[in-house]
Amino acid sequence: xxNFLAPEFQFIHQYIKxxxxxxxxxxxxxxxxxxxxxxxxxxxxxxxxxxxxHFFSSDAVDLIAQKLLRCNLxxxxxxxxxxxGYLLTVSLPKxxxxxxxxxxxxxxxxxxxxxxxxxLLGGDTTSNPHNMVFSLTAIGKTLKNKSLRRNNxxxxxxxxxxxxIGDAALGLLALKNEINDVDGFLTQRYHLPQPRLGLNLVDxxxxxxxxxDGLIQDLGHLTRExxxxxxxxxxxxxxxxxxxILGNSYLETCLTGGDDYELLLTIPQDKxxxxxxxxxxxxxxxxxxxxxxxxxxxxxxxDSNKITMNFKNTGWSHI
Numbered sequence: 003x004x005n006f007l008a009p010e011f012q013f014i015h016q017y018i019k020x021x022x023x024x025x026x027x028x029x030x031x032x033x034x035x036x037x038x039x040x041x042x043x044x045x046x047x048x049x050x051x052x053x054x055x056h057f058f059s060s061d062a063v064d065l066i067a068q069k070l071l072r073c074n075l076x077x078x079x080x081x082x083x084x085x086x087g088y089l090l091t092v093s094l095p096k097x098x099x100x101x102x103x104x105x106x107x108x109x110x111x112x113x114x115x116x117x118x119x120x121x122l123l124g125g126d127t128t129s130n131p132h133n134m135v136f137s138l139t140a141i142g143k144t145l146k147n148k149s150l151r152r153n154n155x156x157x158x159x160x161x162x163x164x165x166x167i168g169d170a171a172l173g174l175l176a177l178k179n180e181i182n183d184v185d186g187f188l189t190q191r192y193h194l195p196q197p198r199l200g201l202n203l204v205d206x207x208x209x210x211x212x213x214x215d216g217l218i219q220d221l222g223h224l225t226r227e228x229x230x231x232x233x234x235x236x237x238x239x240x241x242x243x244x245x246x247i248l249g250n251s252y253l254e255t256c257l258t259g260g261d262d263y264e265l266l267l268t269i270p271q272d273k274x275x276x277x278x279x280x281x282x283x284x285x286x287x288x289x290x291x292x293x294x295x296x297x298x299x300x301x302x303x304x305d306s307n308k309i310t311m312n313f314k315n316t317g318w319s320h321i
Contacts, residue, residue: 036087036123038143044086045142045149047077053133058177063103064110065193066136071114073214074140075197076263080212082150082204083142085118090125093135118199150203150210155228155268159208161292162277164198164265166242167217171259172252181252187244195263201284206273213262218313220266222301228268231300234292236311257303258313268294 038044051070053059071088078085090111094103115121123141173192176183183189203210209228213220217239225232236253245256267288269277274290281288303311 036141038086041145042143043146043149045078045081045083045144046139047074047081047142048137048139049073049077050135050137052135059134061193063106064113066134067107067110068114068194070136070138071111071118071120071140072195072197073263074138075118075120075199076195076212076214078140078142079198079201080150080210080265081142081144082148082202082207082210083144085120085199086141086143087121087123088141089123089139091137092125092127093130094127095132095134096129098134099129118197145204148204150207150267152209152211152224152227155209155224155230155294156270157230157294157296159230159268159270159294160274160290161221161232161234161294162207162267162269162288162290163213163217163240164201164267164281164286164288165196165262166240166245166287167213167262167264168245168252168256168259169242170195170261170263171216171255172245172248174259174261175255181248183244185244187242191242192261195261197263198265198284198286201265201286201288202280203267203269203277206276206280207267207269210265210267213264213266215260216258217256217262217266218258218301218303224266224268225294225301226299228294229298231295231297231302232292233295233302233304235304237306238289238291240287240289240291254311254313257311258315 036044049070051057051066051073057066057069074088075085092107111122120140169188169191171192172181173183173188173190175181176189177192181188198212209224211220211224215223221232221234236257239257241256245252267277269290277288303313305311
């Protein structure tokens with residue numbers, strides 16, 4: 003019997019189909035069907051990754067896949083959402099359409115699907131004559147009117163971050179052979195961000211987002227939307243031991259470099275202990291780095307001598 007499956011569908015049937023979850027209809031139709039409980043609303047986010055812009059050609063294929071998914075899951079975490087599923091578009095040069103490439107790519111996604119309890123709902127696969135290009139749309143859910151937004155920070159709220167800041171930016175320098183990453187920690191943080199899912203701050207945090215374009219720049223986004231200002235203290239910003247070893251000459255890189263995928267949160271003073279309790283429950287470190295002011299549009303970072311820091315660049319630009 004003649005096989006009428008086009009090459010694209012052969013790859014989907016052999017490699018992509020195993021990622022499909024409930025609602026994907028076995029990837030046999032052109033769209034998925036998604037049900038959500040009436041007390042919830044959907045949260046959707048999309049990110050693209052382009053070869054030579056967001057990753058190196060030499061990067062392991064499974065790590066590219068995992069970073070693509072995790073960047074989007076971080077956006078969901080920044081809004082306090084629980085992952086439900088995702089849509090994936092893959093556009094590849096023809097030399098990538100081979101069994102080894104797809105096996106590595108789907109293996110990376112499969113590992114993270116199991117880790118974060120999410121599955122594929124659908125998408126598209128196509129070829130292009132130049133670079134690898136990926137786009138992923140993640141879908142999450144929150145209780146109605148309970149999503150964390152950027153526009154509700156209040157004067158006097160504390161400014162908090164999860165994890166450590168700047169590791170991924172330093173990891174990028176290591177990949178460019180500009181610094182020495184002795185134990186591989188910084189490079190790992192660049193390749194595999196940790197989306198901070200599971201930190202339940204509903205009715206605790208007043209505003210939130212994830213840090214993808216650099217702490218200083220993203221704090222500017224949050225304060226602008228909330229029409230407040232901010233004062234933060236460089237010596238209170240959590241740094242990894244690897245970042246500390248490099249010294250103050252790399253502090254600006256840590257504060258303005260992209261790809262952290264930690265959470266940036268504002269928390270009223272009377273709810274700080276509740277936030278700390280949730281941090282312990284989720285085993286996600288949470289550190290206070292400053293507070294919101296009434297100086298709308300002003301983001302001030304003081305160094306250890308209480309001198310205002312000035313930055314050459316405030317963060318990553320997408321264009």
